[in-house]
Amino acid sequence: MTDMPRILHLVDDATPGGITRVLDHIRSCPLMAQTARHELWTVARNAALPRCDADMIVSHLSLSWRGLPALISLRARHPGTPLVHVEHSYTEAFTALNVRAKLRFFTMLRTAYALFDRVVAVSEAQGAWLTRRRLVPAGALRVIPPVVDLAGFRALPAPQGAPRVIGAIGRLHRQKGFDILIQAFRQLPDAGLALHIHGSGPEEAALRALAEGDPRIRFFGHSGQPEKVMASVDLVAMPSRWEAFGLVALEARSAGRPVLCPRLDGLATSAGADGLFVTGHGIDAWARALQRALAATDSTPDRAAGCEAVFAEGWAELIASCCGHAKRAPQSAGAGAAPGTLIAAGLS
Incomplete structure (x- = not known):
């Protein structure tokens, strides 16, 4: 258990909703706990990000031009730590309906995604769009559909x-x-x-x-x-x-x-x-x-069998590809929180 990689998830939106529930599942799911220790830090949107002692840092942050300096700083201060971003928000339909300056928007996304070792799409369609628009290199993209306890x-x-x-x-x-x-x-x-x-x-x-x-x-x-x-x-x-x-x-x-x-x-x-x-x-x-x-009266229940296992396997493969079997450096003070602990970074 002590050699398990410590995965630190950063989120800037703690309001009730799908992202929060998926993160709760990541921290509480027994299948996820078999391969890593997952912890969550809540940070202020577009503010400076903390120095993190972890084997892998996962961003669930909202990407924007205003937030780029914080991401650049995060990358610079963790040159040897794998960084992963999960894209919960942007899609082809979102862009078509909400983005006027598309070239500028795509430039922001390419710049932000380039700071990460991997980018996770939450659906095949989103992943195909990220690839088709050349926003993420194919080798850096992973598709892991989210899940909660069903x-x-x-x-x-x-x-x-x-x-x-x-x-x-x-x-x-x-x-x-x-x-x-x-x-x-x-x-x-x-x-x-x-x-x-x-x-x-x-x-x-x-x-x-x-x-x-x-x-x-x-x-x-x-x-x-x-x-x-x-x-x-x-x-x-x-x-x-x-x-x-x-x-x-x-x-x-x-x-x-x-x-x-x-x-x-x-x-x-x-x-x-x-x-x-x-x-x-x-x-x-x-x-x-x-x-x-x-x-209609003849529908057959689907029940979405196996989704939790697929999710856990996807994350296990991602963590293995980023972290390998290397042991992490000794923890700094306050870094030894128990798996599933919510840590409020308290940044402004």
Whole structure:
């Protein structure tokens, strides 16, 4: 156990969400603990990064021009330590919808990625985009789809009969496309249907305004019990405008719930082969797709078997390729935290 590599994960967004839950899984999963000791430091966004005593440093940071000096300093102060970046955010669809100065944006990404020994894409589609745009050299790229502990989702009984409750689960942000879903749902005449929206975010007031007057649409806010939320719905709709992976889709599959989503970015991976894919984001197209999905009664639960093992194997291979079997230097004061310890760096 003492010779296990110490892997330090840096994150600048500790708000509840998919990244936080994946990092919690990394630190608590027994499979992950078989090959390394994983620790987490929370740092301030775009601020100076700490000097780290670790066998490998993993960035889950938000990349930007403003944050580049901190990354350059991190690289300079750890010349012999493998650095890895996990790209949780940027995708082809994100860039198409949100980036005007694309050449400048791609220059920033190439510059940032070049500071790392490896870059991890969270889906095959994202990895293909990074390669196609020559943002990451092929030899430096790894694809490791994220995962959380899915046991609680797999334990849920699959819905019986035609779906009646549609679930929209996630941050209430333009990215998630819940505005499209609400307008499409309102075209369905069946008074016995329900749309349950679980989450919070900056678009809540606008979404409530879109739903006003339709008692079938209910808002439940953010929940810290995702399995309980999944148990309350029969089908999950994800009209996302961009999505690096789509953890909710993986959780829905594990719970035997159909997933309705566009085939873009990482959703083609997370929704699985049995995903119900919608072309585009047109409201009428989504209304028709909802009608088809709600009429289906013969879906077979997927349950996403083996995802946790694939995730652990991917990380084990990454760590072995970066760290080999070299023993790390003696720990400095405060570096011997137990596996899974959350360390707040306290930087400003």
